[in-house]
Amino acid sequence: MTDGTAGDGDGERERISTREAADRLGVKPETLYAYVSRGLLGSRRAAGGRGSTFDPLEVAALAARGRAATAGAPASGDTEGGWGRIRTGITLIDPAADSYAFRGVDAVALAEAYAYEEVAEWLWTGELVPGVHFTAPPAPLAAARAAAGALPAGSGPMDRMRVAVIAAGGADPLRFDLARDAVLGSARGLIPTLVDALPPAGGEAVDSAAPIARRLWSRLTARDADPASLRVLDAALALLIDHDLAASTLAVRVAASARAHPYAAVSAGLGALDGPLHGQASALAHRMLRDVLDQGGAGPVVAAHLRAGQRVPGLGHRLYRGEDPRARLLLARLAEVPAAADALAAARDTVATAARHTPLHANVDLALAVLSVASDMPAEAGEAIFAVGRTAGWVAHALEEYGERALRMRPTGIYVGPAAPRPLPPGGGR
Template sequence: MTDQQDSDDRLTTRQTAERLGVKAETVYAYVSRGLLTRRRAPEGRGSTFDAREVEALARHSARRPQSSRPTPFTPLATGITLIERDRCYYRGVDTTVLATGYGYEEVADWLWTGGLTTGIRFRAPQEQLDAARACVAALPAHSATEDRLHAAVVGACAADPLRSDLTPAAVHATARALIAALVDAQPPLGPEPAPDAQLADRLWARLTAHAPTGAGVRALDAALVLLIDHDLAVSTLAARVAATARAHPYAVVLAGLGALDGPLHGAAAAPAHRMVAEVLDHGSAAAVVAGRIREQRGVPGLGHLLYPAEDPRATALFALLAEVPAAREPLGAAREVAAAAGRQRAAHANIDLALAVLTVSCGMRPEAGQAVFAVARTAGWIAHALEEYTEPAMRLRPSGAYRGPRPPRELP
């Protein structure tokens, strides 16, 4: 195929939006869902799309029957998180205010129960913790962070014979023990904090060998609060689908962890960590950004479909990191990355870039951001499960739009 033929078979973003009858923002939402693939335009500005792929999606959309049954692509009623006017709210309260005023355990428990218990601490029964630790210890030495998180949930689940009790009070107790086991089952890298320490202190000891600082732990605790929930992200949808089948909380969390492991979701913080570290090594954000653009790898940690400006969670975390002396240079590197990437078009930091500054400045490994994300979001998945348990069972069962050959067919 000649270059001219290849060019003729590709559409601009505007042409694609017109053919599908949607806005340009929706086109990129289709990309994030895997419904369309994009390629950078030859001149380096904008994106192009395969005309045949666009046409197939347009025909499929036209055939899709209308239904009153909720599907993953239609709004689901929820009273947990609202994202509006570049702000994020849990039950009507600004998340950035919650993150600076309360600890993760306090906010999580309030989100589940509706009552605030000052100074609450999540602890797992010793039998459950022992089982979770045994599962984590049984993994190969090279196991990734997500492997150890999955193993901890499986161990905690196996040691809970009453796991299928879905009454609210039982789910609350299960959630507190599960989150504690998720953290405390991980091998510590530094000195163990006091037994009555808050969860952020205990997680710190599992993510870095650096001595904890008040400002550093506050930033980590705030990150946990900010990441508890973010409306119906794909991992939250997966958790709700499990809950609609009346899966117990451990299975709900495993469903969420499975979706969170995707490179476009919870695992997105690691590339941002490596980029910030690379900028610090090279001393030039412009060179690092230019290299990524040249190699068409993309610049991690920038932009969010739900926020035209900077992600408010990133803004709040950056403000707290400004109080961490070791974060001064990583924070500057992150700002330089956004400035370098934004020379020709707006580029705003998202929570992945803020997490990268936290993990780099505190001596954590690249995958530490995913661990923070997973522990934090577990509370959100539980909140959504509690909500879903009050809905009719099996309601999240969409019908597939069959595109295979029509019967009858001969046996192969």
């Protein structure tokens, strides 16, 4: 869940440093990394893990688009001046302060003070609704459970949620109504449907009168839910609601730009979430923590990652120079969970060991890994928590996009293939 973008495979072309890329664009390094997070630029970790490198041709193309927008030239995909310049009033990330805000209110403070459903309502409407409760409508829930239950026994929660959202949409005859109230009604039913469609991890599932965090807990672990652990899970859902234009959120806005209904837009987000650089990042951190616990220390595990030329999972974030604010709150709350002591110590050992090589801080994936390891959840649990929490943010972005010009998400490709026209290739004819 790094909410970032990997390099785009530019072969052996010589790459440039962060400072040089920022200078060519006339921006600060913090702004450069914001471009990366929004999918405007690809980056790669520099040799030795110190800083990032950039493709000079990609930097030049972005600079050219910026100059065209400044000159008032028509820009593809946005009414405000260029692909990637997407107006939003949802989330503001401040890299200099290592903080982010939902509709102007500090997101960490919101997660500390309010439950997930309450923060979701704030993001959607700008109003706090104390004690708001999300309930899955019967017909979409029945369809979602049937579809999720038809998957093979070894299917994980993400596999089940991906088919559940499609089935739930098919059972909602009003899904094509894109009026604001209709979309919000669908969202308030879709989030609990994604959770309640999952089979219970042990015994009976918690009934639909419980908060989302309590119901999700019963689907991810057979362990009894203690209040401190539930506070961590609820805070995680609230913190993960949105993080500006991450890859999955951009996919949602592209779908919404084509006027896909909210179920289809959320499905686009779930599809983009599937990958080691976004949704599955917490699973990699989970497995790493298990290895640290099994080997009795982080040294051999960190060394194995570095020897293989791999980043240590759960460390560093493109948008924050210090500790990810989401990790900061979650790790503090995990310190109040007795069962998390060993996993938390393993995480701190990992951070300290890796810091001898490069100064990186814990990110939200490491915090989710501590929660999932300590709670006997599967490695995929962090991605499931992310998906449930982020669905509220995806809906908020879809609502914004429904209010924009349709089909504006249409970037112009930079063709790099052979020149046309070319002769017809030889071969068999009809």
